[in-house]
Amino acid sequence: MSEVVEPQLSFAFEARVDIGPVEHVGQAGGAPVGFTPILGGTVGGPRLSGEVVPGGGDWTVSRPGYAVDLDARYLIRAEDGALIDIVNRGFWVGSPEVEEALDAGEVVGADRYYFRTQPVFRTDAPQHAWLTHTVFVGTAYDDNQLNQIRIRFYEVC
């Protein structure tokens, strides 16, 4: 086995994204497509603080028996005023029972589903350029009590 650097995860920041009700586009290209509007939110943590700019969204493709494809795109405005674009693609995997429980407004622990993302950032601001030099992963929690998705972003070192 070749020698390689063992990757480490380092917590960078958390986004709490306020979402609106999902719009069902319906069957498109062979699978149900949905759109969840992003209404705003906040960002905090050791590496970044700021707010989520309203107007983004999460485009989802749900194929029965498979993972849900996620494709969220929005902007973060850092505390220093700089804008950071995020494309946060990933997967949500859980049983139909878990899906129903979430839709019914029950509290569902994050350990009952797999909700992981591969965020990519773009920004012009030199002080945040490190976000574009590094690979990140996200782990998310659906807080249906607050209509909020909480995503913790980790740098892959």
Add this chain to the structure above:
Amino acid sequence: MNAEEQKGVEAPRVSAVHLRPLMVISVTADEPVVVDSQRRYVPLTGGTFESADGLRGTVLPGGADWQRVRPDGSLELDAHYALRTDDGRGIEVRSTGVRRADADVLRRLTSGDQVDPNEYYFRTHIVLRTSAPGLAHLDGLVGISTGRRDAALVHIHVHEVL
């Protein structure tokens, strides 16, 4: 809750995240084909893979790693290729990320020297897609990789993000 209150606040209901080794892919490649001053692609000619649970097979020829050179010399990577297990099942691989190194390390890498992978940053997002029987656990997982470039081979160590 404002951003200040969020700093350092633990979110216990978000699962702890960790990495688990998934597979190692060793890829052979031809010389990069230059498209323009920023863009080139590396034809991926073959190779082998082995997963942590004993799955083995080959890298199918015909894939490519599309690379964009940034002004600071770092590389955006976008590799797209396929694996085939020894028993004939196929897996699509998409590997997108970043490779960056100091100028001196870069020079040694491109001239084919053995370079300690700790001297450069080579990380990608990995997405595997397959509908082959018995491989459903590979479809719809979030992966990352660390890479090591030898003269003849690129070794991609894929980890599952749990």
